[in-house]
Amino acid sequence: MRIILDGQQLPLTVRVSKDLLLTLKTIARTQNWRIHYNAADGVIHLSTASHPPVTDTHRQSLSAVEMDSTRLVGKVICIDPGHGGKDPGATGPAGTYEKDNTLAISLLLRERLERNGAKVYMTRETDQSVAHDSASQEAELEARIAIAKQAKADLFISIHNDGFISPTANGATTYHYGNPDSMRLAEIVQKQLIESLGVHDRGTRFASFFVVRYAPMPAILVEVAFISNPDEELLLASEDGRSRAAGGIFEGIVGYYRV
Numbered sequence: 605m606r607i608i609l610d611g612q613q614l615p616l617t618v619r620v621s622k623d624l625l626l627t628l629k630t631i632a633r634t635q636n637w638r639i640h641y642n643a644a645d646g647v648i649h650l651s652t653a654s655h656p657p658v659t660d661t662h663r664q665s666l667s668a669v670e671m672d673s674t675r676l677v678g679k680v681i682c683i684d685p686g687h688g689g690k691d692p693g694a695t696g697p698a699g700t701y702e703k704d705n706t707l708a709i710s711l712l713l714r715e716r717l718e719r720n721g722a723k724v725y726m727t728r729e730t731d732q733s734v735a736h737d738s739a740s741q742e743a744e745l746e747a748r749i750a751i752a753k754q755a756k757a758d759l760f761i762s763i764h765n766d767g768f769i770s771p772t773a774n775g776a777t778t779y780h781y782g783n784p785d786s787m788r789l790a791e792i793v794q795k796q797l798i799e800s801l802g803v804h805d806r807g808t809r810f811a812s813f814f815v816v817r818y819a820p821m822p823a824i825l826v827e828v829a830f831i832s833n834p835d836e837e838l839l840l841a842s843e844d845g846r847s848r849a850a851g852g853i854f855e856g857i858v859g860y861y862r863v
Contacts, residue, residue: 606647606648607628607647607648607650608647608648608649608650609650609651609652610650610651610652611651628648628650632650635652637650637651637652638650638651639651640711675720675858675861675862676717676720676721676722676857676858676861677720677721677722678721678722678723679721679722679723679758679759679861680722680723680724680725680755680756680757680758680759681717681722681723681724681725681757681758681759681760681761681857682724682725682726682727682751682752682755682757682759682760682761683710683713683714683717683724683725683726683727683761683763684710684726684727684748684752684760684761684762684763684815685703685706685707685709685710685711685726685727685728685763686702686703686706686762686763686764686765687701687702687703687706687764688703688706688707688728688730688731688732688733688734689703689731689732689733689737690733690737691703691733691744693706693764693765693831694765694766694767694831694832695831696831696832696834696837696840696841697771697832697834697837698834698837698838698841700831700837700840700841702764702765702767702831703731704731704841705765705828705831705840705841705846706763706764706765707728707729707730707731708846709763709828709846709849709850709853710726710763710850711726711729712846712847712849712850712851713761713763713850713853713854714726715850716850716851716854717854717857720858723755725751725752725755725757727747727748727751727752734747734748734751735747742814745814745815745818746814746818748762748815749814749815749818749819752819752820752821752823753820757821758821758822759789759821759822759823759857759860760815760816760819760821760822760823760824761793761823761824761826761853761857762813762815762816762823762824762825762826763825763826763828763853764825764826764827764828765827765828765829765830765831765840766827766828766829766830766831766832767830767831767832768830768832769832770832771832771833771834772833773830773832773833774803774804774829774830774833774835774836775803775804775805775806775829775830776794776797776798776801776803776804776805776806776826776827776828776829777794777806777807777808777809777826777827778790778791778793778794778797778807778808778809778824778825778826778827779808779809779810779811779813779816779824779825779826779827780808780809780810780811780816780823780824780825781810781811781812781813781816781817781823782810783822783823785822786816786822786823786824787808788822788860789822789824789856789857789860790808790824791808792856792859792860793824793826793852793853793856793857793859793860794807794808794826794856795856795859796852796853796855796856796859797826797828797849797852797853797856798852799852799855800848800849800851800852800855801828801829801839801845801848801849801852803829803836803839806827811825813825826853828840828849829845829849
């Protein structure tokens with residue numbers, strides 16, 4: 605396992621253990637640091653209050669993000685990483701979980717939004733349920749919407765991976781509930797996501813998903829790609845694919861405020 609503090613890898617390699625993770629989490633909590641453990645790569649990212657977490661892989665791309673303060677400063681955005689905790693979401697043929705992909709993409713998206721002046725609220729920041737592990741599906745979804753309402757969010761962005769019985773199904777889709785602002789947001793995000801990822805464009809569609817139906821602000825649900833497709837599963841699990849997905853959604857949000 606590698607430990608990266610404020611974007612710099614510490615000169616040590618240690619074995620992952622539950623006790624070590626708990627110790628680091630305790631230190632992060634007491635020092636008001638942010639911590640993210642990438643289990644797939646065996647990397648722990650720690651960041652102090654004055655340093656947003658930036659991985660070596662993403663350092664160049666993040667530094668290239670243009671500050672767009674006239675559009676995003678003061679905007680409140682709620683990001684909803686789909687699933688989590690006991691609910692893994694869809695599982696890919698290689699055994700990867702939707703809940704891990706959605707969280708990784710959401711954390712990268714939060715970084716980019718905050719770097720450009722937005723206030724970001726996450727429905728979850730770790731691998732956990734938003735309500736509680738024994739909550740019903742409706743209660744879990746209500747808890748996600750409650751966070752957006754309490755934050756008085758300007759936008760609600762729910763991030764998911766698609767899945768289908770056929771491994772050939774592919775592409776990205778962005779869903780909305782028919783509100784004109786939500787439809788416009790969906791169209792712009794979808795366009796930018798396709799440009800960034802280069803996957804098949806499945807377009808924007810109306811859907812009655814709970815989180816887009818009951819969100820009182822413009823809301824979309826983004827199915828980034830098909831985790832059931834072996835090629836797209838690798839894209840979703842890779843740092844590059846996740847960064848490109850976050851970048852596409854980010855550019856879509858900026859574009860929404862540009863119009």
